[in-house]
Amino acid sequence: MKNFFFGVFVFAGFTANAQDNFAPVFNKINTEVQSNANAYANLKNASETIGHRLTGSVNGAKAEEFAYNLLKSYGCDVKYQPFEVESWNRKTVAVKVGAKADALENVRAVTLAHSPVSANVSAEIIDVGNGLEADYQPIAEKVKGKIALIYLGVLPGSAKGTGSLHRSEKTAIAIKYGAVGVIIINTVKNGVLLTGTASVTGKLIPIPAVCIGLENGMALKERIKATPQFANLEMTNFSGLIKARNVIATFKGTQFPKEKIVVGGHLDSWDLATGAIDNGIGSFSVIDMARTFKKLGLSTKRTV
Known part of the structure; x- marks a missing residue:
């Protein structure tokens, strides 16, 4: 990944013509990165000392x-760029399921982003398989007023060539057919839960959406085959304007300073993990590009 980013960065900054020879510069960069890269060490430090990096939060x-x-x-010319944006974050959630509406049991779950600020929905669960249009069409009249149980990806045993959709698109289809709630089954083993959004637009959706673990979800699918199952989805969330800052380091171009090249990555992450991969690894690779350029005293024809 580091080599890829550096390749993009250097080709962008050092405008080439037929007689340009980049080999010496690339060799210097490669040697520096292989010997002294700080990206992973800095990412480890941030992950352990800060934790998650949810936009607008203290972290x-x-x-x-x-x-x-x-x-x-590293000696960079750096500044903050404040901005205000509509933000969402989860507060409380309780998911209960069972064969009797008055005797439900708790299931470990997480709210999917952009669910309503407040919701308390009780209804029968309907299994809609992969959650695609083709899954709803044969049972369209049965979905309205129920909580849709949806597999995140493509179920084993699905017809050959069955595609999938993003969870937000699957949620939108459930809403279209009148579902009052959505339970997404994650595809990762050992009860891992998914933290992403259930909204196509980034705006609040009208029904609560949650994710449950693979094992709990597949067991629930089996129980539904034998007897009707019910669920209660209760949650509170925050939605509103928050303030945050972009962090911008600038390398002024030597020949074409008004022409600008942007290299960046999103520093923020969801709130239930450290976001080391999404997108810590990308952001700290970009920061290490800046370190490398400063360390080697490199300049660019265009402003970066």
């Missing part, structure tokens, strides 16, 4: 400061 602000100070320490 998000700490991550912005961490990146700013890191770039400053």
Whole structure:
């Protein structure tokens, strides 16, 4: 990944013509990165000392400061770019399921982003398989007023060539057919839960959507075959304007300073993990590009 990013960065910054020879520069960069790269060490430090980096949160602000100070320490010309944005984050959630509406049992779950600020829905669960249009059409009249149980990907044993959709698109289809709630079954083993959005637009959706683990979800599918199952989805969430900051380091171009090339990555993450992969690894690779350029005293024809 580091080599890929550096390749993009260098080709973008050093405008080439037929007689340009980039080999010496690339060799210097490669040697520096192989010997002294700090991206993974910095990512480890941030992950362990900050935790998640949810936009607008205290942790998000700490991550912005961490990146700013890191770039400053490398000698970069760095600044904050404040912005205000509509944000969502989860507060409380309780998911209960069972064969009797008055005797439900708790199931470990997480709210999917952009679910309503408040919801308390009780209804029968209907299994809609992969959650595609083709799954709804034969049972369209039975979906309205029920909680749709949807597999995140493509179920084993599905027809050859069956495609999938993003969870937000599957949620939109459930809403279209009148479902009052959505339970997404994750595809990862050992009860891992998914934290992403259930909204196609990034706006609040009208029904609660949650994710449950693979094992619990597949067991629920089996129980539904034998006897009707019911669920209660109760949750509270936050939705509103928050303030955050982009962190921008600038390398002024030597020949075409008004022409700008942007290299970046999103520093934020969801709130239930450290976001080391999404997108810590990308953001800290970008920061290490800046370190490398400063360390080697490299300049670019265009502003980066």
